[in-house]
């Protein structure tokens with residue numbers, strides 16, 4: 001498939017800080033890619049480089065087959081034809097919603113504005129003024145405005161972060177549909193794993209200016225490339241294990257490996273250079289199940305985080321009190337309470353990583 005956005009060896013430094021480091025990435029025509037990473041990892045800088053608000057120190061950016069940034073060549077933002085949806089909608093307060101969307105368009109502007117408002121679920125609201133809309137509706141206008149000139153690439157910078165949680169879920173899916181219907185190629189920057197996993201075709205996980213892993217949401221969650229990605233995307237336990245015959249034993253009892261293989265932590269990961277190598281098992285909380293007394297390993301319930309559709313149980317495992325997590329997903333009733341003794345076991349195969357004891361300690365739960 002042809003790539004609408006191609007980044008090659010992109011680097012941006014701010015004094016001693018390398019915000020984006022030799023980053024290469026392709027986004028295919030019509031694809032929605034989420035760039036997911038913690039605060040300060042360089043996500044916004046990456047977006048600003050593509051939009052043209054920052055000049056790259058090294059590397060190349062191609063948009064729709066055109067080179068917009070290369071060593072010594074920096075195309076101005078307005079010439080790149082990249083649509084941007086910022087964190088705050090920043091609409092023109094004195095212009096109607098339709099005029100905001102049509103701003104900068106030439107022929108057929110009115111019709112196109114109406115089409116785009118329809119696309120984001122605001123059909124018929126074109127004559128309103130921005131202050132007559134809710135925050136969520138204003139953000140929809142910002143999306144319609146970015147889509148209106150039919151840019152080859154749309155960039156969305158944490159566009160839902162200022163909204164209530166209840167609004168966010170609905171808006172995410174509506175925006176996703178609007179982008180798909182418009183056939184847009186889009187890059188969404190977010191630190192919110194739910195947002196990245198639920199909206200994107202592919203997720204690029206970023207840390208310290210580099211991409212640690214890129215793949216489908218299911219790949220990122222089920223086959224994280226390293227312990228850091230495993231911990232960053234979703235709740236996870238990384239439990240040291242020791243071999244016992246053909247089985248592996250952990251604080252959660254016996255665990256079965258996916259393939260018997262241990263995934264290597266990337267060699268660039270300096271933390272792994274010293275110390276002994278201890279296999280770590282990645283156990284997701286939904287893999288931990290309650291067992292009848294006498295089965296599984298004993299544990300004590302420390303805390304219950306109730307979410308309605310599920311509940312996260314924080315456990316204390318074994319004599320050492322190793323922390324553990326369990327997710328109950330079978331209904332709104334929680335059959336355990338803090339202080340209760342339970343028995344648990346791990347259901348299904350786990351993924352293994354080569355890690356150090358220190359690393360396992362670093363991933364201990366709160």
Ligand SMILES: Nc1ncnc2c1ncn2[C@@H]1O[C@H](COP(=O)(O)OP(=O)(O)OP(=O)(O)O)[C@@H](O)[C@H]1O
Nearest residue numbers: 014017019037038039040041042043044045046191
């Ligand atoms: N204009 C600037 N001048 C100096 N340093 C900067 C500038 N912009 C970003 N940085 C630094 O570059 C690094 C990456 O910042 P960036 O804003 O891209 O991260 P981010 O992942 O978007 O974070 P957040 O989610 O908090 O916005 C940080 O260390 C930041 O302090």
